[in-house]
Amino acid sequence: MRLGGRLAAAIEVLDDVSKRHRPVADALKDWGLSHRFAGSGDRSAIGNLVYDVLRRRRSFGWRMGNDSTRALVFAALAEGYRLAPDAIEQALEGDRFAPKLPTPDELQRFGNVDLAKAPAAVRADVPDWLASELEASLGENWIAEASALSGRPPLDLRVNTLLGGRSKAETALAEFGATPSRLSPVGLRIPPIKGAGRHPNVQSEATFLTGLVEVQDEGSQLASWLAGAKAGETVLDLCAGAGGKSLALAAAMEGQGTIHAFDSDKRRLAPIYDRLRRADAKNVEPHGRADELAGLENACDLVLVDAPCTGSGTWRRRPDAKWRLSSSALEKRMAEQDAVLNEAARFVRPGGRLAFVTCSILARENGRRVEAFLQRHPGFAVEDAGGVWENLLPGAPADYHAHTVGEGRTLTLTPLKSGTDGFFFARLVRR
Secondary structure, three states: OOOHHHHHHHHHHHHHHHOOOOHHHHHHHHHHHHOOOOOOHHHHHHHHHHHHHHHOOOHHHHHHHOOHHHHHHHHHHHHHOOOOHHHHHHHHHOOOOOOOOOOOHHHHHHHHHHHOOOHHHHHHOOOHHHHHHHHHHHHHHHHHHHHHHOOOOEEEEEEEOOOOHHHHHHHHOOHHHOOEEEOOEEEEEEEEOOOOOOOOOHHHHHHOOOOOOOEEOHHHHHHHOOOOOOOOOOEEEEEOOHHHHHHHHHHHHHOOEEEEOOOOOOOHHHHHHHHHHOOOOOEEEOOOHHHHHHOOOOOOEEEEEEEOOOHHHHHHOOOOOHHHOOOHHHHHHHHHHHHHHHHHOOEEEEEEEEEEEOOOHHHHHHHHHHHHHHOOOEEEEEEEHHHHHHHHHHOOOOOEEEEEOEEEEEEEEHHHHHHHOOOOEEEEOOO
């Protein structure tokens, strides 16, 4: 496909997402199935345009002076490909599949307008109602923090130390530009894609197929590492999902002890079985029924709660989610978090730990939930997450936001501060 066809396809997909209120991944998949002539390079280029529009929809519209889908796609082209107005015109000259170009004034405005004069929520690329939530959560630099959630993300991998070291995986993936993560001691990072490029399909590489690496954001790796699971312990991963953190805990425990991976939704849990076999993680026991956990009450050294949340920390990878998020959905997630924390408390033994993790940056579903939990469960105390960081990540810079909660501190990771997805971490001890 020529560039004009790719632009037209991106407009078609975005209109489909808007009209049918569906996830962008589903719309892109359906478009590919109904346009089989499009090669993998075409699909990647179209996907890049679509995701870039969704990441920066408000700022692109403000800079163009036009928030139509067509204008936004051309804004994504100009920004992502670093193309000046005359270069865009030349690239599309004679292309019969190309959409109508924006006016010269629109293209000139896009390149010259001062975004600093835009309203705060526009600069942050978020819905208006989220501006106050983000300011309360991230402080005076919240606009820059939110804007960083609108960039293209890297591809992060976690090395499975049950099967080999990081240097082995780095050598195997050197052709893709994989280098050691800055903070995670078991991570590798492949840089964000540029222009019409695409990330390598690491799932087809031997390092993945043989279990040496797993795809996992560095922030998620750090949250798993900070949980502090030790060899020989009894651990409960209460919201295990597909098992990413269970696998990370298994490696941290050197395969010794037992990890009980539970999720109430068996469909979410289903992928864990193949992942466990591939990773050779023999000390993980999956559970899809709550009654299977009865013998673990007051018996776990560590309970990890990767709680349901808005996913606001993953907006780089799932930018359509921020436009679907509502205040009622936030309230629903908060109630779910309170319920799962109450459930988790009964499994922690005296002296045991409760690690609370979300992939959110919103204080109301992070630190505020910990505060509410302490009121309901005064037998728990918040540890100093900064001290945990120093102990388990010696030499790593303190690139996180710390907040005092109860007797201790919690931490929040963000793309701007730590270079990861947005993650919240708190660790509590049962007195």
